Amino acid sequence: MTRIAVVQTNPELGNIPLNVRRAVELIASMEADLYVLPELCNTGYNFADRREVDRLAEPPDGFTFRAMTEIAAKTKARIVYGFAEKSDALYNSAALVGPAGIIGLYRKVHLYARETLFFTPGNLGFPVFDLPFGRLGIMICFDWYYPESARTLALKNAQIIAHPSNLVMPHCPDAMIVRCLENRVFAATADRVGTEKRGVTELTYIGKSEIVDPDGGVLIRMDQEEVGIRVVEVDLKTALKKKINRYNDLIAGRRPGEYGW
Amino acid sequence: MTRIAVVQTNPELGNIPLNVRRAVELIASMEADLYVLPELCNTGYNFADRREVDRLAEPPDGFTFRAMTEIAAKTKARIVYGFAEKSDALYNSAALVGPAGIIGLYRKVHLYARETLFFTPGNLGFPVFDLPFGRLGIMICFDWYYPESARTLALKNAQIIAHPSNLVMPHCPDAMIVRCLENRVFAATADRVGTEKRGVTELTYIGKSEIVDPDGGVLIRMDQEEVGIRVVEVDLKTALKKKINRYNDLIAGRRPGEYGW
Numbered sequence: 001m002t003r004i005a006v007v008q009t010n011p012e013l014g015n016i017p018l019n020v021r022r023a024v025e026l027i028a029s030m031e032a033d034l035y036v037l038p039e040l041c042n043t044g045y046n047f048a049d050r051r052e053v054d055r056l057a058e059p060p061d062g063f064t065f066r067a068m069t070e071i072a073a074k075t076k077a078r079i080v081y082g083f084a085e086k087s088d089a090l091y092n093s094a095a096l097v098g099p100a101g102i103i104g105l106y107r108k109v110h111l112y113a114r115e116t117l118f119f120t121p122g123n124l125g126f127p128v129f130d131l132p133f134g135r136l137g138i139m140i141c142f143d144w145y146y147p148e149s150a151r152t153l154a155l156k157n158a159q160i161i162a163h164p165s166n167l168v169m170p171h172c173p174d175a176m177i178v179r180c181l182e183n184r185v186f187a188a189t190a191d192r193v194g195t196e197k198r199g200v201t202e203l204t205y206i207g208k209s210e211i212v213d214p215d216g217g218v219l220i221r222m223d224q225e226e227v228g229i230r231v232v233e234v235d236l237k238t239a240l241k242k243k244i245n246r247y248n249d250l251i252a253g254r255r256p257g258e259y260g261w
Numbered sequence: 262m263t264r265i266a267v268v269q270t271n272p273e274l275g276n277i278p279l280n281v282r283r284a285v286e287l288i289a290s291m292e293a294d295l296y297v298l299p300e301l302c303n304t305g306y307n308f309a310d311r312r313e314v315d316r317l318a319e320p321p322d323g324f325t326f327r328a329m330t331e332i333a334a335k336t337k338a339r340i341v342y343g344f345a346e347k348s349d350a351l352y353n354s355a356a357l358v359g360p361a362g363i364i365g366l367y368r369k370v371h372l373y374a375r376e377t378l379f380f381t382p383g384n385l386g387f388p389v390f391d392l393p394f395g396r397l398g399i400m401i402c403f404d405w406y407y408p409e410s411a412r413t414l415a416l417k418n419a420q421i422i423a424h425p426s427n428l429v430m431p432h433c434p435d436a437m438i439v440r441c442l443e444n445r446v447f448a449a450t451a452d453r454v455g456t457e458k459r460g461v462t463e464l465t466y467i468g469k470s471e472i473v474d475p476d477g478g479v480l481i482r483m484d485q486e487e488v489g490i491r492v493v494e495v496d497l498k499t500a501l502k503k504k505i506n507r508y509n510d511l512i513a514g515r516r517p518g519e520y521g522w
Contacts, residue, residue: 109519147408152520178439247374258370259409
């Protein structure tokens with residue numbers, strides 16, 4: 001059995017030391033094998049302009065990475081967290097770290113709304129990573145809207161999708177039930193709460209971080225305002241069985257020849 | 262504006278004349294531009310064996326087709342209905358007819374459970390048809406489980422998906438909200454009600470026929486037992502606009518290069 005945690009935060013825009021410290025405290029407060037944190041959990045989300053992102057973004061081995069690796073070593077856990085990445089370009093990224101440091105990186109493929117002004121679209125595809133407890137894939141927030149995201153991860157045999165998010169539209173929590181059903185995977189959506197007002201742009205985040213199982217069962221759903229951490233123990237092997245009855249294997253039953261794309 | 266009707270029936274297994282007569286009566290009872298009827302609406306669903314299907318199946322220009330074309334001519338409407346097709350093989354099919362006869366045929370691509378014992382998987386892809394009120398695509402029941410079905414139709418610019426169904430699992434009505442959201446299409450799911458017991462196999466159908474709009478709004482949802490017809494007037498042009506904000510066009514925003522399949 002594997003203990004999966006979703007961490008729901010309320011970052012203060014631009015205050016990376018504070019946001020990371022609070023995230024680390026939440027991680028330290030409850031034992032798990034995998035912690036999933038929100039999108040851009042170190043910086044906040046509602047940037048004024050690209051210059052602000054450029055100032056706040058970090059390389060993959062920056063301050064946030066070091067803090068996350070330190071708590072991963074202490075807890076012997078794996079952690080997926082969203083951060084603003086500065087390397088050859090600015091990316092809306094998520095890192096997967098463990099006790100020994102970096103394991104993998106994902107760069108958001110489907111940028112949402114004003115993110116398109118600040119970030120370069122992801123160019124690493126949808127990678128999967130083999131961890132002691134199973135195979136993990138990552139997608140970020142609006143990627144959920146595209147069925148191709150979770151499908152790509154399922155076709156690579158991901159058993160659980162870590163899904164750092166900053167949700168402003170209402171649909172995702174229920175839609176993730178469909179993503180899990182259609183792919184028979186687990187998903188851990190870690191969202192943030194709170195409101196960020198910058199100039200005329202005010203965004204309120206819906207919280208509702210959740211963990212869903214391959215039968216579409218909602219194992220955990222947090223509320224819209226709570227800051228905290230929730231853990232559930234799951235059997236990730238369930239996600240390896242793609243049969244939903246003796247006749248239908250969901251993945252083997254795909255018929256690409258009839259889709260024509 | 263276009264009037265879309267879902268017709269929810271309770272066919273008697275094997276009694277084609279009765280089932281077709283009742284379906285025609287429901288169509289005649291309320292005006293619409295498009296009527297969508299359930300999967301296998303002429304035969305019923307829970308067949309004992311392949312021999313029974315072979316006995317009940319009809320060519321695309323058979324008895325059911327003639328009755329549907331006749332009422333299409335009287336009502337000047339288009340009708341999508343599910344039937345057991347016998348041509349070079351047995352297919353779980355849906356026909357689209359109008360006042361002048363046959364317009365198109367779809368053969369279920371993703372067969373569900375025991376259907377795999379009776380029918381040959383569909384080999385016509387997911388075709389779309391241009392009607393006076395807009396472009397229509399067809400998928401049947403379990404096709405909903407595969408995001409590729411509705412996606413294929415949306416990529417062919419279908420504005421509305423006619424979705425004849427015989428639902429036994431609970432997920433479809435809510436999942437169709439996601440299918441409509443992710444593709445910005447309308448969908449009309451026509452389901453049946455009732456219970457069919459054959460030997461050890463007893464199936465209860467969940468009804469809940471529905472019409473959903475491109476914003477994921479449920480315009481109509483029938484109950485679990487009602488036999489009847491419901492009509493809603495919609496602006497199918499809405500489904501041509503794939504932008505959900507000034508930055509995100511859902512279809513143009515797909516990134517096949519990152520999916521790798």
